[in-house]
Amino acid sequence: MAYAPYSKFTVGAALLCEDGEVVTGCNVENISYGASICAERTxxxxxxxxxxxxxxxxxxTADANDGFVPPCGVCRQFIVEFSANMAVYLAKPDFSTVxxxxxxxxxxxxxxxxxAARNLAYCPYSKFQVGAALITTDGETFTGCNVENIAYGGSIxxxxxxxxxxxxxxxxxxxxxxxxxDNIKTDSFTSPCGPCRQFIVEFGSDTIVYLAKVNDLATVLVTDIKELLPLSFTDF
Ligand SMILES: [Zn+2]
Ligand SMILES: [Zn+2]
Incomplete structure (x- = not known):
């Protein structure tokens, strides 16, 4: 619904009132830029x-290339005017590719x-080759491929x-x-399974995850382990 002919940056907001009513808004721009209003204030x-x-x-909700888009200063002032305790949820409409x-x-x-690691996959059962490359904070790279086993549960x-x-x-x-x-069936990116997400978060919640399709390497999907495994089990 956003009217954003100048910035082309569309933003949506949904406000939950105390009595449960939801009021939505979008950004509405104006050729006199200063007269534009953000989604939150709308x-x-x-x-x-x-x-x-x-x-x-x-x-x-806004569609930024990477990361979430928080309210601008004017909207923050508007929000705090009504409640310093209002919860702010930031969302992205979908994962972004770069x-x-x-x-x-x-x-x-x-x-x-x-x-390259994908070519080494041992996957006689699924025939679904996967390659991974992990870079350490000091710049060293470790690669991996899937290694299946006739006792399926023993596969990694x-x-x-x-x-x-x-x-x-x-x-x-x-x-x-x-x-x-190479997910030719659905032409979609393949993201790590649950146990792999749990493995990744074990070693840090800031690890960035790049997903690539070997048939189209011009773009990759960028996400991170926090996004892939929200509310993760990291402490007890
Ligand atoms: Zn604003
Ligand atoms: Zn996995």
Whole structure:
């Protein structure tokens, strides 16, 4: 619904009133830029002008290349006017892909390493080859592929292969992991399975995850382990 002909940056907001009513808003720009209004304030002024002044939470969704888009300063002032305790939820409409040519050369290499590792996959049962490349905080790379077993439960994924190689070589701090697959069936990116996510988060919740499709290496999907494994089990 956003009217954003100047910035082309569309934002949506949903405000939860104390009585459970939800009031939505979008950004509405104007050729006199200063007259433009953000999605958060659109929702707030709609709600206030309908008699609502108590709010529980606001959710904001924008499609930024990487990361979430928090409210601007003016919207923050508007939000705090009504409640200093209002919960703010930031969302992304979907995961973002980036051009491989736009990422750091060490990460480009990491993606290439994951593609190469995939060729070593031992997967006679699934025939689904996966490669992974893990880069440590000090710049060392460990690769892995999936290694299946006729006792299916004994199989190991590419991501965990790379992690166990790194850990058994004395490395436990990781910057990023790239995973390469060729999902011709759905033409979608393949993300790490649950146990691999649990393995990744064990060694740090900031690890960035790059997903690559070997049939189209121009772009990769960028996410991180926090996004892939929210509310993760990391302490007891
Ligand atoms: Zn704003
Ligand atoms: Zn896995």
């Amino acid at each position: 929702a707030l002024v709609k709600a206030v002008s309908c008699g609502q002044i108590k709010f529980r939470a606001i959710a904001v 051009l491989v040519s736009s990422i750091n050369s060490d990460i480009q290499q990491l993606v290439r390493d994951s593609v 994924c590419a991501e965990r292969t790379a992690i166990v190689k790194a850990v058994s070589s004395g490395k436990q701090k990781f910057k990023a992991i790239a995973v390469a697959t």
